[in-house]
Amino acid sequence: MTTVEYVDDPRSYADGIRRLLAAAEDEFVPPLSARQGTTQTDGLDEQRNDALDEYYEQCIDQSFVLAHDGDEVVGFLSFRPDYAIDELGACTPSDYVSTIIVAPEHRRKGYARKLYRELLTDLPEGLREPYVTTRTWDSNDRHLDLLEELGFELLTRIEDDRGEGIDTVYYGIAVEEFER
8 A cells, every 4th residue: 555645754755766866867858867956947958977876865854744655655755844945936945845756567556645645634733834946948838737726826937047949947836825
């Protein structure tokens, strides 16, 4: 049975988290191995090929909601509590989702929705912020559709931020407005 829950110690699931990062890294724009970290805002259109380890180290030190079946990680959402940058406008402080991945063989089964729902409804009191925010690229249609279905609203668009014709988009939702 698959459980979706906030975990205090993501390092106990480190191998599964690393496996999912490696499996999905080329699905991100830019690829995860081309980034300096989970909240990088500059240089997203510059290509690197050696940074997956750097990305993993920043990611594993964040807070996590996991979908797991025993020790097998089928999906995760990593986030930074108390996050604030200008692009989020009034949606601060927020629980900022830096990475969400569901294993390819477990996609289209509602796990991404369950990960967000757990973040929006069941975090420990000390981690709960008034907003949940995230960013992605403007052609990440499945993620954008999910965000809009959950009630997230577009906060900021940065044109050509990830290369010509590829915009970065920031989304947010007030936790109190989330319809359970």
